[in-house]
Amino acid sequence: MIGKLYRVWPQPGPLLRVWLLTGAMAVLQGLLLGLLVPILRALLRAEPDFAAATPWLVTGAVGLLVYGALSVIVMPVTFTAHMALASQLRQHLMRHVTTLPLGWFTGQRKGKFVRTVTNVTGVLAQLTVTVGAEALTGVLVPVTIVAVTFVVDWRLAIPLLATVPLALLALRRSWRTTASVSDDMEVAANEVAGRAIEFGQAQPVLRAAGHGTTGTARMREALDDHRERYRRGLRRMLFPDLSYSGVVMAGYAVVLVLAVQFLLNGSLVAVDTIALLVLAVRFVEPLGGTIDHASGLGAMDYLATRVENLQRTPTLPHSPNPVRRVEEASIEFSHVTFSYGEKPALSDVSFRCPAGTTTALVGPSGSGKTTVTRLVARFFDVDSGSVRVGGVDVREYDHPALLSDIAIVFQDVYLFDTTIEENLRLANPDATREELEAAARAARLDEVVERLPDGWNTRVGEGGMQLSGGERQRVSIARAFLKRARIVLIDEAASALDPENEGAVSQAIVNLARDPQRTVIVIAHRPATLAAADHVVALDAGRVTETGSPTELLRTGGTFARLYNQYEHARSWHVTT
Ligand SMILES: Nc1ncnc2c1ncn2[C@@H]1O[C@H](COP(=O)(O)OP(=O)(O)OP(=O)(O)O)[C@@H](O)[C@H]1O
Numbered sequence: 001m002i003g004k005l006y007r008v009w010p011q012p013g014p015l016l017r018v019w020l021l022t023g024a025m026a027v028l029q030g031l032l033l034g035l036l037v038p039i040l041r042a043l044l045r046a047e048p049d050f051a052a053a054t055p056w057l058v059t060g061a062v063g064l065l066v067y068g069a070l071s072v073i074v075m076p077v078t079f080t081a082h083m084a085l086a087s088q089l090r091q092h093l094m095r096h097v098t099t100l101p102l103g104w105f106t107g108q109r110k111g112k113f114v115r116t117v118t119n120v121t122g123v124l125a126q127l128t129v130t131v132g133a134e135a136l137t138g139v140l141v142p143v144t145i146v147a148v149t150f151v152v153d154w155r156l157a158i159p160l161l162a163t164v165p166l167a168l169l170a171l172r173r174s175w176r177t178t179a180s181v182s183d184d185m186e187v188a189a190n191e192v193a194g195r196a197i198e199f200g201q202a203q204p205v206l207r208a209a210g211h212g213t214t215g216t217a218r219m220r221e222a223l224d225d226h227r228e229r230y231r232r233g234l235r236r237m238l239f240p241d242l243s244y245s246g247v248v249m250a251g252y253a254v255v256l257v258l259a260v261q262f263l264l265n266g267s268l269v270a271v272d273t274i275a276l277l278v279l280a281v282r283f284v285e286p287l288g289g290t291i292d293h294a295s296g297l298g299a300m301d302y303l304a305t306r307v308e309n310l311q312r313t314p315t316l317p318h319s320p321n322p323v324r325r326v327e328e329a330s331i332e333f334s335h336v337t338f339s340y341g342e343k344p345a346l347s348d349v350s351f352r353c354p355a356g357t358t359t360a361l362v363g364p365s366g367s368g369k370t371t372v373t374r375l376v377a378r379f380f381d382v383d384s385g386s387v388r389v390g391g392v393d394v395r396e397y398d399h400p401a402l403l404s405d406i407a408i409v410f411q412d413v414y415l416f417d418t419t420i421e422e423n424l425r426l427a428n429p430d431a432t433r434e435e436l437e438a439a440a441r442a443a444r445l446d447e448v449v450e451r452l453p454d455g456w457n458t459r460v461g462e463g464g465m466q467l468s469g470g471e472r473q474r475v476s477i478a479r480a481f482l483k484r485a486r487i488v489l490i491d492e493a494a495s496a497l498d499p500e501n502e503g504a505v506s507q508a509i510v511n512l513a514r515d516p517q518r519t520v521i522v523i524a525h526r527p528a529t530l531a532a533a534d535h536v537v538a539l540d541a542g543r544v545t546e547t548g549s550p551t552e553l554l555r556t557g558g559t560f561a562r563l564y565n566q567y568e569h570a571r572s573w574h575v576t577t
Pocket of ligand 1: 364
């Protein structure tokens with residue numbers, strides 16, 4: 001575990017300082033206790049020899065002074081180390097996460113990452129400098145006492161020495177059980193938290209169904225499961241805890257029996273017997289007390305493993321000589337196969353989008369359209385085949401350089417809780433007012449800005465919730481214009497927008513596609529977008545089923561024609577009253 005903790009921190013200096021200081025105090029404590037032997041030997045005689053005892057008493061006094069001074073220093077050093085370790089770990093994890101493939105950021109992982117950065121780092125740093133240091137004391141004091149006992153009588157030192165590794169083995173078992181129980185409890189706690197959120201959000205439905213106060217069956221199940229896991233955890237921890245205490249007490253009992261036997265057979269004098277039994281008690285106390293920290297040690301082990309797992313998440317491989325500029329904006333898939341898990345999401349996909357053209361991706365849900373756009377931006381690496389941009393494999397590029405030439409318009413656009421202008425400027429912080437307004441006009445965002453109470457200075461709320469889905473997509477398209485990205489990947493909203501937004505978003509996408517400098521891949525759901533495409537790639541179950549121009553494919557009457565007619569048909573639907 002010490003190795004694991006040492007690895008977790010990129011600069012373990014503050015940790016080393018706390019451990020060295022605590023270690024020094026523990027050894028000093030053991031040595032000061034060892035002074036009992038010569039002092040008692042000098043004083044517990046028929047005629048006490050004060051002259052012989054004096055140097056040891058002076059040494060003891062100096063030792064106590066040093067110990068006192070170290071006790072004063074240890075508090076601020078521990079506090080500073082706690083702060084420094086938590087802060088450096090947070091920064092390190094944040095830096096590491098920026099190098100992970102974007103595909104890593106699933107909802108569940110994002111939640112776990114936030115908890116690790118905000119909570120786990122602080123708790124781990126605190127446990128390491130407090131519980132870790134106390135456990136170190138709990139081991140080093142007994143080990144020093146064993147060394148002192150060796151000097152006085154090796155026969156009693158042997159059982160003490162044998163107790164230490166056996167106790168440590170039992171302790172390790174105990175904290176490992178605690179770590180595994182913590183893991184189990186976290187699963188149950190997450191389930192309860194999830195059900196509690198669901199319970200809160202579903203109150204209107206539950207009340208309407210008459211279950212407002214009694215709760216849902218799922219919530220009750222989650223609470224029962226939590227209780228059951230807790231009980232099981234306590235049962236699992238009982239045996240390792242008892243076996244640890246048993247080992248320590250057995251070691252003490254053996255020393256006691258041997259000491260009495262040696263005293264009776266005359267091979268150990270009374271004064272040494274007394275001193276060694278006092279030392280044995282001080283051996284048992286800290287070692288026995290270490291079990292009280294087993295749950296802290298278990299939690300520390302569990303949290304350190306969690307941080308280490310995050311640190312070990314592989315980053316995207318880097319090319320040794322990365323290409324730093326996209327020369328031209330063509331895109332080519334060549335026999336690409338890719339899977340997220342077992343089942344391939346794309347199989348042997350090949351197609352080409354010449355620079356300056358617009359390609360519409362069509363296909364049923366789950367056919368792999370979004371995956372194609374993710375691979376262009378290198379959110380993931382292909383399993384086989386290659387994705388080329390400007391004739392260069394995307395793996396050969398410096399990733400930020402590749403992304404600087406790509407704009408992505410997602411279906412669900414996330415906006416930051418700041419003004420609409422700031423949100424747009426993310427794409428190009430140095431854009432002039434004219435550039436900003438031109439981008440807004442092209443994306444039909446100008447109409448939205450005019451309507452907003454504070455125009456460009458209107459705050460859009462958390463996630464952009466003050467704007468409708470279509471309006472947020474217009475902000476995202478305006479970003480693509482402002483960024484002057486030569487490659488734009490668009491996931492057109494599949495769900496129905498209100499007629500005004502529908503027309504505006506379609507027009508904005510057509511405006512993007514019209515620029516001959518720009519290569520656009522659009523996951524198209526609307527006839528207007530399909531009609532604006534130069535080229536269509538139809539996918540089904542991860543395979544390319546058709547490619548060609550929209551007019552050609554309409555004529556052949558395949559998948560594309562069927563989807564196009566479905567879209568047209570859906571568009572003609574209206575509700576009559
Ligand atoms: N992050 C992921 N992890 C695991 N599997 C995924 C992930 N994303 C997509 N998939 C799976 O890969 C396949 C292709 O998904 P993809 O999202 O590319 O399809 P799509 O055509 O864009 O679908 P839709 O139109 O519904 O968005 C599907 O089977 C999907 O379940």
